[in-house]
Amino acid sequence: MVRTQEQQALLHLVREVSRRQIAPRADQHEAEATFPAELFALLAELDLLGLPFAPEDGGGGQPPEVVCQVLAELSRSFLAVGLGASVHLLATGVVARHAARDVRADILPRLISGEWLAAYSLSEPDSGSDAASLTTRAERDGDIYLLNGTKAWVTHAGQADCYVMFCRTGAHRTRGITALLVPAGTEGLEFPPAERKLGLRSSPTGQIVCRDARVPARYRLGEEGEGFGIAMAALDTGRLGIAACAIGLSRAALHAAIAYARSRRQFGRPIGAFQGIGFTVADMASAIEAADALCQRAAAADAGRPASTLAAMAKLVATDTAMRVTDSALQIHGGVGYTSAYPVERYLREAKVLQVVEGTNQIQRIVISRNVMGDLDDEEG
Numbered sequence: 001m002v003r004t005q006e007q008q009a010l011l012h013l014v015r016e017v018s019r020r021q022i023a024p025r026a027d028q029h030e031a032e033a034t035f036p037a038e039l040f041a042l043l044a045e046l047d048l049l050g051l052p053f054a055p056e057d058g059g060g061g062q063p064p065e066v067v068c069q070v071l072a073e074l075s076r077s078f079l080a081v082g083l084g085a086s087v088h089l090l091a092t093g094v095v096a097r098h099a100a101r102d103v104r105a106d107i108l109p110r111l112i113s114g115e116w117l118a119a120y121s122l123s124e125p126d127s128g129s130d131a132a133s134l135t136t137r138a139e140r141d142g143d144i145y146l147l148n149g150t151k152a153w154v155t156h157a158g159q160a161d162c163y164v165m166f167c168r169t170g171a172h173r174t175r176g177i178t179a180l181l182v183p184a185g186t187e188g189l190e191f192p193p194a195e196r197k198l199g200l201r202s203s204p205t206g207q208i209v210c211r212d213a214r215v216p217a218r219y220r221l222g223e224e225g226e227g228f229g230i231a232m233a234a235l236d237t238g239r240l241g242i243a244a245c246a247i248g249l250s251r252a253a254l255h256a257a258i259a260y261a262r263s264r265r266q267f268g269r270p271i272g273a274f275q276g277i278g279f280t281v282a283d284m285a286s287a288i289e290a291a292d293a294l295c296q297r298a299a300a301a302d303a304g305r306p307a308s309t310l311a312a313m314a315k316l317v318a319t320d321t322a323m324r325v326t327d328s329a330l331q332i333h334g335g336v337g338y339t340s341a342y343p344v345e346r347y348l349r350e351a352k353v354l355q356v357v358e359g360t361n362q363i364q365r366i367v368i369s370r371n372v373m374g375d376l377d378d379e380e381g
């Protein structure tokens with residue numbers, strides 16, 4: 001929950017900027033699949049790309065609850081911006097926690113100020129939900145690592161200034177994975193054309209092909225073999241961010257549905273006066289509030305390091321809510337909802353991806369069930 005006057009002023013500012021400067025740019029960027037660089041520059045100007053980090057590092061020192069509310073506001077106006085900010089904060093968090101002192105001193109201020117955009121590269125073509133099966137190799141050769149392999153599905157691939165990349169340095173499934181900070185200009189990196197997606201088109205998603213890419217060993221994040229744990233801990237925070245994005249998107253859909261239900265008349269009355277529509281709106285509004293309460297609870301659970309179970313629950317509930325709410329919003333619009341004359345068809349397309357990224361919702365259910373029931377496979381033997 002927002003407590004201080006400063007936090008209230010911050011949220012007011014974000015709301016105003018989102019409505020006036022970010023929302024009006026969404027349709028064109030999505031239609032043309034262009035990266036909204038000018039909007040990330042705006043976030044940087046407003047110091048929003050370093051919000052959760054310590055003031056002594058130049059960050060905003062804001063708790064996760066406030067960061068989630070900011071991400072929700074941004075996503076309510078333009079999901080690609082809210083989600084992009086969330087990914088940047090997730091990757092920047094890994095640098096803040098695990099970079100060597102000199103690298104941290106050099107890179108972190110650029111990320112916190114928004115001069116540099118960060119990305120998070122865990123997935124590969126053959127390694128998605130089973131992240132520990134990744135095969136991109138990082139071989140130590142003196143004071144460099146030599147990277148070979150293909151990373152996939154990287155948000156901001158080709159646009160980011162650096163990539164927090166997870167590579168194989170040993171045979172052990174999880175303890176053979178190491179995190180590296182890979183600057184975009186590293187020789188040996190190739191960025192094939194971005195994926196063509198159902199939605200979120202202005203947020204580039206693509207592969208990074210590494211062919212003998214040479215990364216200085218001092219750019220390692222954490223110790224060799226610690227990468228899998230680092231990746232999973234970062235995802236706890238990331239999942240909260242995705243939950244917040246889903247809440248913002250759901251609010252946009254609810255708002256659009258209410259406006260349409262008040263203005264559209266059939267049978268001589270606004271359609272919102274029909275109980276069938278009113279009950280749908282009631283269910284949408286209630287589900288959003290419930291998801292938001294869970295997200296805030298997860299955010300408050302452990303400042304900066306949310307409990308895995310609550311983060312997974314928040315991601316699951318908020319993104320499933322976004323899917324249902326955006327579907328209902330389109331239904332309330334009838335035929336025009338299926339056209340690009342109204343934003344609800346975009347909201348529906350955008351909601352779908354939130355059930356997939358940062359662990360599909362099946363994977364969230366696996367995390368939650370294991371944590372509440374224990375690992376039953378372990379008990380069999």
Ligand SMILES: Cc1cc2nc3c(=O)[nH]c(=O)nc-3n(C[C@H](O)[C@H](O)[C@H](O)COP(=O)(O)OP(=O)(O)OC[C@H]3O[C@@H](n4cnc5c(N)ncnc54)[C@H](O)[C@@H]3O)c2cc1C
Pocket residue numbers: 087120121122123125127128129130152153154155156197200205353356357358359360361362363366
């Ligand atoms: C737009 C977009 C942006 C992305 N951004 C990033 C990014 O920035 N960085 C990054 O590293 N990755 C990113 N990803 C990748 C994303 O995290 C993966 O797509 C996701 O983890 C699923 O992996 P997969 O696509 O390989 O699906 P798979 O793992 O192949 O899964 C296919 C289906 O099987 C189900 N499944 C798999 N295993 C199980 C199981 N044990 N039990 C039940 N069901 C199961 C899945 O839930 C899914 O429905 C992005 C993806 C998209 C679409």
